[in-house]
Amino acid sequence: MGARRGAGAEEVLSLITRTLAEAGRVPGEVVALATADAKADEPGLVAAAERLGVPLLTYGAGELAAVPVPRPSAAVLAAVGTPAVAEAAALLAAGPGGVLVVGKRKSARVTCAVAGPLSSPPPSPSSSSPLDGPG
Numbered sequence: 694m695g696a697r698r699g700a701g702a703e704e705v706l707s708l709i710t711r712t713l714a715e716a717g718r719v720p721g722e723v724v725a726l727a728t729a730d731a732k733a734d735e736p737g738l739v740a741a742a743e744r745l746g747v748p749l750l751t752y753g754a755g756e757l758a759a760v761p762v763p764r765p766s767a768a769v770l771a772a773v774g775t776p777a778v779a780e781a782a783a784l785l786a787a788g789p790g791g792v793l794v795v796g797k798r799k800s801a802r803v804t805c806a807v808a809g810p811l812s813s814p815p816p817s818p819s820s821s822s823p824l825d826g827p828g
Contacts, residue, residue, distance in 0.1 A: 694728045694738055695769070695778035700802035702740035709741065712798045712805045725750050727782035729757060729773050737803070750786050757781040763796060783808035 696705065710720055726742045727750040728735070742749040754774035762784070765776030775781065779797040787808035795807040 694726050694732070694741075694782065695773075695797075695804035696728070696732055696735050696738050697802040698735065700735065700737040702737045702744060704800055705737045705741035705803050705805075706744065708798060708800045708803045708805045709745075712795050712807055715798075716794045716807055718794075718807070720745060723747055725786050727752065727786035729754060729775065729778045729782065731773055732778070750782070752782055752785050756785060760784050763793070779804040779806040780808075782806075 694705065694709075706720070709723070709726075713719060713722070723745050725747050726738060726745070728738055730751045730753050732738055733749065733751040738749055757773075757775040757778060758781070760777065760781035762777040762780040764780070767776070769778060770776040777797075780793060783806040784791045784793065787810060790811040791808045792811050793806060794809050797804050797806045799805075
């Protein structure tokens with residue numbers, strides 16, 4: 694997940710729901726939200742993770758910058774020190790061999806991407822997938 698300062702939990706949760714729907718998944722399947730260390734205390738992200746009942750995982754700019762992503766951003770690089778937050782954090786949270794299920798999607802102040810393991814079975818009511826989002 695990526696978020697501009699002041700992004701609210703409702704905007705975060707709304708984008709999560711829309712992004713997951715593209716993959717035929719639901720918020721109950723989310724096992725974590727992931728973002729940059731710089732966003733660890735962002736109230737909207739913290740509240741969204743709490744409402745989903747999942748941890749908010751954070752990664753340093755160097756860790757995020759080392760992850761190849763399909764759409765790096767010069768603006769995000771200038772702001773956060775890495776060319777991607779949402780997609781890179783989602784891939785890191787998915788673990789080794791993780792793949793993007795849905796690339797970054799944006800709302801006014803939030804960015805979200807969904808990643809999961811390469812061998813991920815088709816979604817089912819009991820399956821889980823890490824989630825991530827501006828970046």
